[in-house]
Amino acid sequence: MIAVDVGGTDIKAALFDESGRMLGLSRTPTPRNGELTALSVIYRVEELRLQFAVTFPAVLPRAVGLLVPGVVDDDAGIGVLSTNLQWANVPFKQLTEELIHLPTTFSHDVRAAGEAEFRLGAARPFRNVVVLVIGTGIAGSLFIDGHAHTGGGYAGEIGHAIIDPAGPLCGCGSRGCLETIASAGAIVRRYEQRTGARLRGAREVLALAEAGDVAATAVWSEALDALALSITQLAAILAPEAVVIGGGLAQAGEKLFVPLRERVSTLLSFHRQPLIVPASIGENAGLLGGALRARDLVS
Amino acid sequence: MIAVDVGGTDIKAALFDESGRMLGLSRTPTPRNGELTALSVIYRVEELRLQFAVTFPAVLPRAVGLLVPGVVDDDAGIGVLSTNLQWANVPFKQLTEELIHLPTTFSHDVRAAGEAEFRLGAARPFRNVVVLVIGTGIAGSLFIDGHAHTGGGYAGEIGHAIIDPAGPLCGCGSRGCLETIASAGAIVRRYEQRTGARLRGAREVLALAEAGDVAATAVWSEALDALALSITQLAAILAPEAVVIGGGLAQAGEKLFVPLRERVSTLLSFHRQPLIVPASIGENAGLLGGALRARDLVS
Numbered sequence: 001m002i003a004v005d006v007g008g009t010d011i012k013a014a015l016f017d018e019s020g021r022m023l024g025l026s027r028t029p030t031p032r033n034g035e036l037t038a039l040s041v042i043y044r045v046e047e048l049r050l051q052f053a054v055t056f057p058a059v060l061p062r063a064v065g066l067l068v069p070g071v072v073d074d075d076a077g078i079g080v081l082s083t084n085l086q087w088a089n090v091p092f093k094q095l096t097e098e099l100i101h102l103p104t105t106f107s108h109d110v111r112a113a114g115e116a117e118f119r120l121g122a123a124r125p126f127r128n129v130v131v132l133v134i135g136t137g138i139a140g141s142l143f144i145d146g147h148a149h150t151g152g153g154y155a156g157e158i159g160h161a162i163i164d165p166a167g168p169l170c171g172c173g174s175r176g177c178l179e180t181i182a183s184a185g186a187i188v189r190r191y192e193q194r195t196g197a198r199l200r201g202a203r204e205v206l207a208l209a210e211a212g213d214v215a216a217t218a219v220w221s222e223a224l225d226a227l228a229l230s231i232t233q234l235a236a237i238l239a240p241e242a243v244v245i246g247g248g249l250a251q252a253g254e255k256l257f258v259p260l261r262e263r264v265s266t267l268l269s270f271h272r273q274p275l276i277v278p279a280s281i282g283e284n285a286g287l288l289g290g291a292l293r294a295r296d297l298v299s
Numbered sequence: 300m301i302a303v304d305v306g307g308t309d310i311k312a313a314l315f316d317e318s319g320r321m322l323g324l325s326r327t328p329t330p331r332n333g334e335l336t337a338l339s340v341i342y343r344v345e346e347l348r349l350q351f352a353v354t355f356p357a358v359l360p361r362a363v364g365l366l367v368p369g370v371v372d373d374d375a376g377i378g379v380l381s382t383n384l385q386w387a388n389v390p391f392k393q394l395t396e397e398l399i400h401l402p403t404t405f406s407h408d409v410r411a412a413g414e415a416e417f418r419l420g421a422a423r424p425f426r427n428v429v430v431l432v433i434g435t436g437i438a439g440s441l442f443i444d445g446h447a448h449t450g451g452g453y454a455g456e457i458g459h460a461i462i463d464p465a466g467p468l469c470g471c472g473s474r475g476c477l478e479t480i481a482s483a484g485a486i487v488r489r490y491e492q493r494t495g496a497r498l499r500g501a502r503e504v505l506a507l508a509e510a511g512d513v514a515a516t517a518v519w520s521e522a523l524d525a526l527a528l529s530i531t532q533l534a535a536i537l538a539p540e541a542v543v544i545g546g547g548l549a550q551a552g553e554k555l556f557v558p559l560r561e562r563v564s565t566l567l568s569f570h571r572q573p574l575i576v577p578a579s580i581g582e583n584a585g586l587l588g589g590a591l592r593a594r595d596l597v598s
Contacts, residue, residue: 144443151538154571161535173568233532236460239450267461269472272453
């Protein structure tokens with residue numbers, strides 16, 4: 001299987017064997033071509049397939065798993081919307097199959113990562129579980145009674161659940177979305193706005209907070225409060241057995257998970273308290289999920 | 300079918316024929332017997348069955364649909380928790396079947412009302428829909444990809460989704476739950492707290508707000524804001540096609556629905572905008588849902 005994960009900056013592509021072992025991985029900048037970006041991306045997928053054919057001449061891929069960001073309708077195979085990559089209603093699955101002549105499965109990058117966690121990772125013990133990926137933004141995938149729930153591509157947008165209607169303006173146009181407060185990107189941005197400092201990542205905000213920096217402590221604490229509140233919303237609405245958290249912010253480990261669990265436990269009462277656990281598959285979870293879905297197509 | 304809806308004040312019982320037509324309806328106070336309340340309720344169900352046997356001697360009920368409030372595990376047939384009626388982990392389904400010798404289905408009052416709306420009412424056109432019942436409290440039932448999602452009895456507790464962690468203390472022990480701000484009960488209570496007046500219902504608060512009363516306007520507006528925020532949470536997390544609202548507050552009609560739709564539409568951006576529509580079955584939706592579930596048992 002070939003899995004291709006299209007991000008805002010890079011495209012990652014990997015070749016997997018039947019057992020789910022990664023044979024090769026390549027990374028290439030995401031082409032930017034205005035309103036033709038979607039087509040450029042599909043041609044780039046074909047280039048990547050050819051590169052793998054050269055590097056691994058003995059491996060004949062049988063299916064493609066293509067993942068893109070934004071609003072994605074998995075079932076229809078359509079990229080509904082990416083404001084960042086400037087496409088709307090692109091029939092990615094059909095166009096890719098026509099160009100590459102391989103069965104193609106099409107999904108959202110975070111949902112594919114969630115699927116890998118659900119089938120092989122930290123979410124595997126649960127039938128009702130939410131997988132959150134917290135990085136530049138925040139997105140989630142929902143598994144309800146053992147099945148992924150996509151809501152036509154609109155479900156699991158926990159980064160755009162509104163925490164505070166008077167909060168910061170979000171790139172999506174709403175105010176006070178969770179990811180304007182609690183994403184790794186927001187944590188850096190909010191610290192920089194308050195202090196004028198320039199940082200390289202949320203890791204530095206956490207280090208400053210641990211060293212007693214007042215602004216860093218406030219920003220980190222507000223992020224935890226917002227995340228905890230969103231998890232209580234999930235608990236009241238969906239009652240998942242667990243919330244699995246991956247992405248860059250989860251690298252903070254127990255410095256994230258311990259105070260987050262405390263906050264959620266304090267806020268909830270009779271609700272089903274979800275376990276809050278780190279993702280286990282790592283940064284290539286999306287690619288692995290894409291490969292699993294591609295394998296489903298041909299097995 | 301006999302459907303019995305156990306409320307905090309009254310038990311409503313109804314006899315339905317195979318086509319779902321209600322043949323008879325009776326109402327009796329909910330017995331209060333401390334820790335034995337659950338058993339008293341089950342004996343009351345048997346009494347109600349005998350009453351129907353006397354009144355409708357030609358009708359032989361084939362199944363019972365029993366509905367109770369609180370946390371209810373439909374699948375296991377267990378009343379997990381009712382702080383109001385003082386029970387925990389009562390195997391209602393089993394006990395009722397042993398006493399009454401009729402197949403019994405067991406569910407939550409609001410979920411049964413939701414099921415009636417989903418199968419026969421305003422939620423029927425949708426596969427992904429949330430039915431909210433707003434009265435003394437607020438509860439919801441979730442239908443996801445055409446199936447009810449109960450989360451072991453803990454899902455759909457939208458009245459206990461936290462809107463403001465610094466908000467009013469809720470009966471459940473949390474702070475700022477939606478129903479402390481936006482239930483019909485809360486609307487009356489909050490107006491009374493601010494003014495010292497005594498009212499008979501939320502309807503009066505709405506009338507006062509329309510007449511320009513400042514406190515009533517504020518209380519009504521805060522309730523709408525909180526409801527709108529909860530609906531945006533549903534949109535971001537679950538992306539339902541529609542939110543159907545029933546219960547006493549929905550009697551306000553367009554005075555509720557018009558400003559609520561406006562607020563939700565203003566708050567959301569790219570999210571899937573749910574239709575917000577009134578329930579259509581009325582106050583006996585719970586009984587009808589119980590009867591439908593009972594009929595499923597024997598057909």
